[in-house]
Amino acid sequence: xxxxxxxxxxISWGAVVTLNVFCIRKMIKLDTQKKD
Amino acid sequence: xxxxxxxxxxxxxxxxxxxxxxxxxxxxxxLGNFLRFPAQAARFGGGAFIIPYLCxxxxxxxxxxxxxxxxxxxxxxxxxxxTPAIFSMSWKHPIAKYIGVLGVFLPTTIxxxxxxxxxxxxxxxxxxxxxxxxxxLEHGKMAEFFGSFLGNGFKEGIGLYKTAYxxxxxxxxxxxxxxxxxxxxxxxxxxxxxxxxxxxxxxVLVVRVFTIGTPDPVGQPTWNVINGLGFLWNPDLSxxxxxxxxxxxAGQVFFTLxxxxxxxxxxxxxxxxxxxxxxxxxxxxxxxxxxxxxxGSCIAIPxxxxxxxxxxxxxxxxxxxxxxxxxxMPIIFQKIPLGQIFGGLWFGLLFFAGITSxxxxxxxxxxxxxxxxxxxxxxxxxxxxxxxxxxxQLVIFGNGVIGEMDYWAGTFGIAFFGLAEIIIFMWIFxxxxxxxxxxxxxxxxxxxxxxxxxxxxxxxxxxALLATWTLQEFWKKLTxxxxxxxxxxxxxxxxxxxxxxxxxxxxxxxxxERLKKKESRQ
Numbered sequence: 001x002x003x004x005x006x007x008x009x010x011i012s013w014g015a016v017v018t019l020n021v022f023c024i025r026k027m028i029k030l031d032t033q034k035k036d
Numbered sequence: 037x038x039x040x041x042x043x044x045x046x047x048x049x050x051x052x053x054x055x056x057x058x059x060x061x062x063x064x065x066x067l068g069n070f071l072r073f074p075a076q077a078a079r080f081g082g083g084a085f086i087i088p089y090l091c092x093x094x095x096x097x098x099x100x101x102x103x104x105x106x107x108x109x110x111x112x113x114x115x116x117x118x119t120p121a122i123f124s125m126s127w128k129h130p131i132a133k134y135i136g137v138l139g140v141f142l143p144t145t146i147x148x149x150x151x152x153x154x155x156x157x158x159x160x161x162x163x164x165x166x167x168x169x170x171x172x173l174e175h176g177k178m179a180e181f182f183g184s185f186l187g188n189g190f191k192e193g194i195g196l197y198k199t200a201y202x203x204x205x206x207x208x209x210x211x212x213x214x215x216x217x218x219x220x221x222x223x224x225x226x227x228x229x230x231x232x233x234x235x236x237x238x239x240v241l242v243v244r245v246f247t248i249g250t251p252d253p254v255g256q257p258t259w260n261v262i263n264g265l266g267f268l269w270n271p272d273l274s275x276x277x278x279x280x281x282x283x284x285x286a287g288q289v290f291f292t293l294x295x296x297x298x299x300x301x302x303x304x305x306x307x308x309x310x311x312x313x314x315x316x317x318x319x320x321x322x323x324x325x326x327x328x329x330x331x332g333s334c335i336a337i338p339x340x341x342x343x344x345x346x347x348x349x350x351x352x353x354x355x356x357x358x359x360x361x362x363x364x365m366p367i368i369f370q371k372i373p374l375g376q377i378f379g380g381l382w383f384g385l386l387f388f389a390g391i392t393s394x395x396x397x398x399x400x401x402x403x404x405x406x407x408x409x410x411x412x413x414x415x416x417x418x419x420x421x422x423x424x425x426x427x428x429q430l431v432i433f434g435n436g437v438i439g440e441m442d443y444w445a446g447t448f449g450i451a452f453f454g455l456a457e458i459i460i461f462m463w464i465f466x467x468x469x470x471x472x473x474x475x476x477x478x479x480x481x482x483x484x485x486x487x488x489x490x491x492x493x494x495x496x497x498x499x500a501l502l503a504t505w506t507l508q509e510f511w512k513k514l515t516x517x518x519x520x521x522x523x524x525x526x527x528x529x530x531x532x533x534x535x536x537x538x539x540x541x542x543x544x545x546x547x548x549e550r551l552k553k554k555e556s557r558q
Contacts, residue, residue: 001263
């Protein structure tokens, strides 16, 4: 695995994980506010 | 669960947001996430493929996905969940409803062969646990095993099809039972059970793949999982100059988010009029990308590399999805401890990915019968699946049928429909109306530049995709230039079936028009 390969993998996976965390946190926050 | 739309129309609704996200993600996460994506990436430049892939995701697939969600919610609030009615509400022209017929025709046609392929995964899960293919260690012999499972030609008689046919009956029965229960009690519950299991199975398999290390440290010390990951991710940036790499990436994002199928509109029609679609749609795409970019790239290709090395893995990737899924992986499972269980998990995962997509492909047809012809859900389910059951016989007993349907409906059809829907929504319905519709009830702010992307960039990208696919394949396919002589009669029969399906839908649309006129007079 080359450095360029690792770089692309880390950027792509990082972006996907960040997007998922953002969506989950936002939905939980909004749904909790709604219930209150 | 029911609710009321814009005109006080009573309509079934999703019970929970998590159920909706999982059902929509289930629609998107299919066999392609675990089989097609890694094969495409390996063939088209490794890590370099991810660059056009992400561009296409941001500029083509995400805008189209939000457009489809908005169209669906707009239609559902007015009592219509399929595109014949949604298009004619967005564009007051008689032809709109006939273009909209594609939004029922395409998922139905794709559903015809998809449900059969899905039944193979169930059969192979069973074969894995039972150890039916254990002892077959050659790629060619495994292909023969697969061929004999599928019958290997009509003239050899129905007896050979028995196992495949039994699993097809089981699969179609499960689909009918789920859909008979409706949206919240059927599809939503399926998604809440199947999607977590799918992710659990995938994570277990990823852990297993990464603990394999180097299977033959003395003979082949470089054949290991990390180098397998490198095989998939090391970029060949020179490939970015090739237009076919960009096209393959655009095609992959189209397939992976199930864009242009008419299925997203249908699921979104079961939302309330003021429910958010911006964040929910984004969450669905995020879940799908997690399954594709992370889990999809960690299983099949890295493990194939570790056991078969670079040359054979290249051949397997070029062989496509079925080669990886049904030939290479079963050989690998025989070489690892507890292979029967891991094989069961792999094909179980593919079955869950398949069934959550097949119910989504079937729903537009069922919703069309309910909304436009006023059939009860139970009758609509039975009529629809009865039609699918009859049609699948051609796929089972014919030769080359899957490829023919997959080109006209699953490739050319979805690209054409994707282009049609973005033009109708952004240009005819109007970009301001469309933008307002997308942002109604939005819980996140979609960047404003997306309005311009949706209006100009996405239609151009969709047009480029359609035009290139047409130039590359259309005439060759239409004139059956590459068809084998023994396949020709089956390919014509497939075209006949597709034409009849389309004409039946056009006829049903005219009947629904008459029904509407009759209702409005009363």
